[in-house]
Amino acid sequence: MKKNLQKVMSLLCVSALSLSMLAGCGGGSNSGTTTTETPAATEETSTATEEAPAAEETTEEAAAEEEETTEEATEEEAAEEETEEAADDTAAADGESTPRNETLYEAGQQWGTINDWNPMSANSNNGLALSANDVARELVYETLFMFNPLDGKLYPLLGSEYSWNDDQTELTIKLNPDAKWSDGSAFTAEDVAYTYATHVKYQSSQGSDFSTYIDSVEATDDTTVVVKAKVADGKAVNPLKVTSILNTMYMLQKAYLQTVEERNGEDADKVKQDTMEDLVHTGPYAPYISNDQKAVLQRDDNYWGQAASMWGKLPVPKYIAHTIYKDNAAGQVALSQGEVDVCQQFITDVQNMWLEDDLPISTWLDEAPYGQCEAIPSMFFNVERPGLDQKEVRRAIAMAVDYEQIIASAMSGQSPTFDEYPRSVVGPTDGERKYVDFDAIADLQWKNADVDGANALLDEAGIKDTDGDGIREYNGENLSFKAECPTGWSDWNASMEIVAAAGEKIGIDIQTYFPEASSFYDDMTTCNFDICMWSAPGAGVMNPYSKGMFYFSEEYAKLASNWSGNFGHYMNDDAEKILEAIPTETDEAKLKEYYTELSRILLDECPAVALMYRPQLFYAVNESVWTNFPAADDGRNIPPTDCTDGYGIAALYDLELVE
């Protein structure tokens, strides 16, 4: 009905406008009745929208020439055009505008002026080009292989194939002989070896991480690299981790790295802080514009990937642009107005964008949970705090939380429920779930918001409220905890509020605390919190092993600055033994046993509790300008990683302009 009203109103406006035009012209009365005009009018408006990009192009060419406002344009469209024109004007004033129909606009990846292009940097904010995790961003720098979270496989990029020797101590990588640097020189095995050596030499975070598991990376000929794993008792320490170098480490040029080292006097801090603005890279895009308004990458038309051995063509958009938005809301408005094509942001009730507002916006799935959920945001209990060192307290909190409320309201329904995918150490994808025997741990699962059960558990453990203030005591101290996560992360903030509400019902005082992200990071990485929230890693070559490490690893807990997991310093010898055994185990049945046991410990001891499932990256696309984005049912096996990450970059080669 609302839509009808809107339509009628716009039709009224249109007819009023055209009538006044006709009256103004005087004579020429060919006004038809409203009914017959109706379909035609709608058609006209729709073509007007489609023409928008073309019209814009002319605007830019003629440098802010005033656009002719057609009388058919409804009020809404006029407003839209005005904002677009205004945006164009400012861009044109900078002399830095890029044609809309050659530019793919992203949102939700870059939140400030880019500070460096250095993959070894520890404090880079460059979200547009650098994201060296399992599903690495492949726009500027490239990894040897691309990970596809849909099927869990590695796809060739700079490397063409890899193989382990029989006793899993040596990983041999064949490189693509066509691969070239942006300066035209060939990409060789020497570059790979030198990249790794430099990471280790200057102890970048990746370097120090990998050097525990990798003995050396050597070039045996121009296109062959051999990675030798660290060996203990004739077995590699962790072959899984070694494999992950394939899809997580960005390749850098030996000659360029030597220049960087030289100009910084081989000083570790200086090398890691070098901005690398004169970068040499292999990826299809190069830095073009970077300021506090936006960051733009330009396609390198000599990109090696157009060789038949790789993509056979260039990616379609000439530019990848990312406007620096103030906040989520600004990005969301831009998406709904078609100024953004791919949006990596959490959007409340995202389905209303197409169901109610009729916008050409879609997500990976048409129905809830709308995205490809792989990560598990979880809350960690600091087991060194009195009270939280009791498993009954941890478990009681876990039982009392209303997870369905978290999923329905905090996550706006964009997560499967724990009824559909019961809790365990693995994520909600089939590839991971086959590793856990859910029947075996079914009796440890708890039902949603089980306040009575939680109260009974605490009473039984003798943790009672003796002084009558409504809060239970442990060793005479009130159970009072702070649940923290960074401010402004709205879905997480709301989740923590729901956890706090659960605490109230079982006589445990939980306050929420939302500090700035940087001080939250300090608290989390140094175990200076009561309850904190962080997300278990999404899909990756090492999964579900990396999720097991995330929840239990003692090694992580011992790090001085721990970004990886087990933030609450929970130590369990059984779990540790299993974590040591998994990497070298190849028998599926045995692995299943291990992961089931880990899940059993997780559910029984509750060192951390999964609050929801969540996509690694949010993904909503607006098809006003570009179309043929990946969708779950298109059969292309391209993941919804915003056309930038891992194998998801394949989407850039298939994009088409909307006709």
Place this chain on the structure above:
Amino acid sequence: MKNTIKQIFHSGKFLFGFVIFMFILLTVLIYPIFVTADPLQMIGQGNFFKPGTYVSVEESALEKSYNLQIPKQFSKLEMVLDIDTRANIQNFLIKQAGVAESEIDVTDAEGLVALWKANYDPNTKYKGLTTAKRKALKRLDNQITAAMKDSGVIVAEKDEEGNLKQSKIIKDTDYVNIKDVTTKTFILGTDNFGRDVLTELVAATKSSLKIGLLAGLIATAIGLLLGLLAGYMGGLADNIIIFITNLFTVIPSFVILILISYSVGDKARGIVMVGVIIGLTSWPWTTRSVRSQVISLRNRDHVNLSKLSGHSMFRIIFTDILPYIASYVVMAMILQISSGILAEAQLSMIGLGPATTKTATLGLMMQWAMQYSAHLNGSWWAYFPVVILIALISFSLNLMNTGMDQVFNPQLRD
């Protein structure tokens, strides 16, 4: 005194403001008597449910139904096929299905649907369509199929073996009386946590008024005391007090407010604490204006007479000076209350107000509505009533203030 009050109530402005304020106050006091539900209870599973009455679907399906032969004003099909949809279908038929334009008559719903059914296949991937459009057409196809279905939905239950057993048929002439089934009315819908906005709003107004009142009282008390002392004593005392006051005036009070609230920590920030913090930071202007009033009063004849009679300083201040500025102080307090409520809203908006799970305040409601972008989703009920209420409270208080001003200020007296 009686006369003064009578005079005040003769002022139209004051009366108007007073009526609004009392209305709000009474609602806040009376509503919880009738609605005893916890205002912070998360009922709705989802974000921002629309205002309206929600009817239990299960009960409606199972409850005794009444057969009403209401002539259908419109067929279901006509309802699905609005102008927009027809144009869409026409577009699809011409562009994707290759039907000649002359064959399509958009005014004939039946014919159009027949053409649609003949040409559209939900499993085909049509060229030249965006994904969004393809999905929209699929939804449209489902709608049309549903609209074309004959009357009668079968309700079935699972028996022990898991087989479906038909238990009831619901016809399109079946109606239930809304009194027979469980309903829940959300006059103002629900918020992002699924809480009833109206109940929450009343509770929030109550706590905001408490905070405002407390802040206003504290600020006025401090301001009045310092102003009286500085104004009457003069000299060194005046210098010291006015120096401190100036210090506080120069530093934006909101910044101090943020700093104090932050350092107090989340745990201690209840209604009382927030009220006290706001009160402690907003007194300087009261001090300044009270002081200037007192300075003009202290050389009046009656004050001098009291001094000559050997009355103590406090007696002079309280009997010879205070009554003369009492009306002004009351007006200042009203403004302090109003700005206290606003300050709470501002504080909560940046997450430094009371805890979300413990109290409802107007600022917190705004903050969560913003975080879940209610203003972008068109969920007006989550923030608009709050804005209106804040506006109404400060409007009514300011109106009372101006009304009183007109009575007390000889220059404004008609």
